[in-house]
Amino acid sequence: MLRYFLRRLLLLIPVLLGVSVVIFSIVHLAPGDPAEVMLGPSATQEDIANLREQLGLNRPLYVQYGAFLGNALRGDLGRSMRSNAPVVEEIMDRFPATLTLAVLGMAFAIGIGLPLGLLAALKQNTWIDALCSFVALAGFSIPNFWIALMLMLLFSIYIPILPSSGIDSWKNLVMPTIVLGVQTMAVIARMTRSSMLEVIRQDYVRTARAKGISDRLVLTRHILSNVMIPVVTIAGLYFGHSLGGVVVTETVFSIPGLGRLIVDAIRSHDYPVVQGGVLFFALCVGVVNLLVDMLYAALDPRIKAQYRAAR
């Protein structure tokens, strides 16, 4: 198991290398000159040329990439062109807010989606099932920025009980959590429902009932443990997806997180921050996927056996 874990960890390296090549290329091929943006419209050609020289932007792309990669391997992602602070510092500054939001969003998604899906399956083909399916479908189909605006309208303007921006108290996190989690919640609810409907028809559930054990044990021990397997897979996949949602959510609610940092950096052509931020996101998604796979093995002994075999 440990060997499998370490092997998977090593496999993250080529993934990150790939991501770094892609992000480096996109950033540098995008139109616009960071030196011009930094100096503003009043700058002279000479100033711009000097700054370009200073930032190393005149060197060939592969040299710039090599330098970037070499530094990144030593944990140095360069300095922000705007604030001149080290990129790693900027990221670490912003990361706690984003992590909090992502974890809360996931908790919301599972906390609401799982019971909703179970309820729908247990009350299959009743109005409760229909209502749960409606909520799930709506949650998945409505764009999250629109939900964000509607929530703001409702809870910050008509019934002003929640602040619409900033990150001063737990109240600030309520709406962003919902906005971030709602799509994942919908997917989890749908997945749980179909998984549950499949599992309750399995022979082993009938076997469990035939033993005369309590309904509660049949549900928790025999049904839920099997229902969770596909649900965990989906939840893991959507965690990466919801990190993308973080960018929108943080922008709409003015939360100083990693997503906002990257968006601002893109606007001002702050190459090092964009590269570092995206690379860091990729690392997060990779680590989360790895953790999900480990959790998957813990839930399903058949998968665990495969991991052992594939040492």
Add this chain to the structure above:
Amino acid sequence: MNGPLLEVSDLSVVYRTYEGTVAAVNGLGFSLHRGRTLGLVGESGAGKTTTALSIMGLVPSPPGVVESGRIIFDGQDLLRLPEREMKRIRGNRISMIFQDPMTSLNPVLTVGLQISEALAAHQDLSEAEAERRAAEMLERVQIPAARYREYPHEFSGGMRQRVVIAMALACNPSLIIADEPTTALDVTIQAQVLELMKSLKEEFATSMIMITHDLGVVGEVCDNVAVMYAGRIVETGSLEQVFSDALHPYTRGLFRCIPDIEEELSVIRPIEGLMPEPLDLPSGCAFHPRCPRCMEICRTRVPEAIERDGHGVMCHLFSEGGGGDHA
């Protein structure tokens, strides 16, 4: 008590589906004495499994509905028992062995837990004691107790079925219902599992209902036989009576389906036609469209059950004025 352990009478079960009402079991009745084994024989769809699930109180509902009947087990009518009482009987005094060992064990739980939870549900045992007894049961079915913490996927089909048997026997039930316990296994493994079931049944002094479509299995383990067709028992009697003196044309047809290796020119003669569609059973005797000796009355009237020396048959050939003979 000297009466039969189990007495089923007038049992009718239907499944209400969107396409219509499926009559799975139609006024079925039989009895089983203590320590005996009854073979319930018939093609797929004859209502064997539904009968078993009715006894267990596990007919899937919806769509299944037990419409009428009595299932008297040790003096109690199981169909009138509240679910709470029924839970005490299920897995404890009556237990069931299911057909496919590949799907009837939970893939994410250890086999040990799956055996011990039956014990824990019915007997006031500490966790350690339940575990010890479950490990003992594993040994009884010839699986090393050291494999207690392994998962079903680590066992072969035959071993899994032995785990299922251990589960069923864990609480030392008075009645075991085995639903095609060997059908999903290789022929060589079938013999082993049957042998094991037979010896454990003796050891635990259990009664058994053996559901099968395999007359060879019936000949091997059963004392009595009941032949089912379209939700009814068409012939019943001791193993000898039914095997050497089959009366019902359907039973005779079944025996003709067995190839005889001693006969040089062995031609299997299957029963013509197919099991009737359960949504739309034929009028009169349900077997009449396939019966080689069908008479006029068979098309219109359901035959009465006739019994002689414990050998019962449901066929107009043997009712008064019928042309039945023992040839």
